[in-house]
Amino acid sequence: METIVFATNNPNKIREVQQLLGSNYQFLSLEEVGCMEELPETSPTLEGNALEKARHLYHHYHHDCFSEDTGLEVEALNGAPGVITARYAGPERDARLNMQKLLRELGPHTNRKARFRTVIALIINGKEYLFEGIVNGSISHELQGEDGFGYDPVFIPEGENRTFAQMSKEEKNAVSHRGRAIAKLQDFLKKQLHHG
Numbered sequence: 001m002e003t004i005v006f007a008t009n010n011p012n013k014i015r016e017v018q019q020l021l022g023s024n025y026q027f028l029s030l031e032e033v034g035c036m037e038e039l040p041e042t043s044p045t046l047e048g049n050a051l052e053k054a055r056h057l058y059h060h061y062h063h064d065c066f067s068e069d070t071g072l073e074v075e076a077l078n079g080a081p082g083v084i085t086a087r088y089a090g091p092e093r094d095a096r097l098n099m100q101k102l103l104r105e106l107g108p109h110t111n112r113k114a115r116f117r118t119v120i121a122l123i124i125n126g127k128e129y130l131f132e133g134i135v136n137g138s139i140s141h142e143l144q145g146e147d148g149f150g151y152d153p154v155f156i157p158e159g160e161n162r163t164f165a166q167m168s169k170e171e172k173n174a175v176s177h178r179g180r181a182i183a184k185l186q187d188f189l190k191k192q193l194h195h196g
């Protein structure tokens, strides 16, 4: 069985990809390969950051691996918060403060279009591959719903009138940026098995 390091220590994320990819691959967390340092993320783009993290892992731990980076891109704010989504309102990465800042900044604008974008960088045998997942939607006028994390209470995916925080985990995963990027990774890995 092939093993691939997933650049996360979040057991839910590992479990999710493990379920999707069945018994063909085993996914290891950062901890499981002894990576305790914070991975570098110094690029101005999601692609750059995802690659930077994956390259660090590949070069220091010599293991096939992938990493992901996600940003919320708001049209009226010229794509902000984008690469600084997690730290929009400050280094404490506080979801509530981030959402408050977003609603404040968007206050005067009528265009509330936004999208979540996830980029996955995979390195296998030294070769680099990128996969992108996007969900289009809009920013609500106030926080709605209790579930989820991050900006879920203010993000309404296209074709819905509920926020991500008002949807079940399954409903969200079926359309989400991360779900779509992981589906592409899954397709790629399946083809690798047949042709690789």
Ligand code: IMP
Residues within 6 Å of the ligand: 068, 069, 070, 071, 072, 085, 086, 148, 149, 150, 151, 152, 164, 176, 178
């Ligand atoms: P990361 O790259 O997965 O760490 O995501 C960066 C930031 O984007 C997170 O800290 C969250 O604030 C936000 N984010 C990512 N995915 C989601 C999501 O599915 N819902 C809401 N916020 C998200």
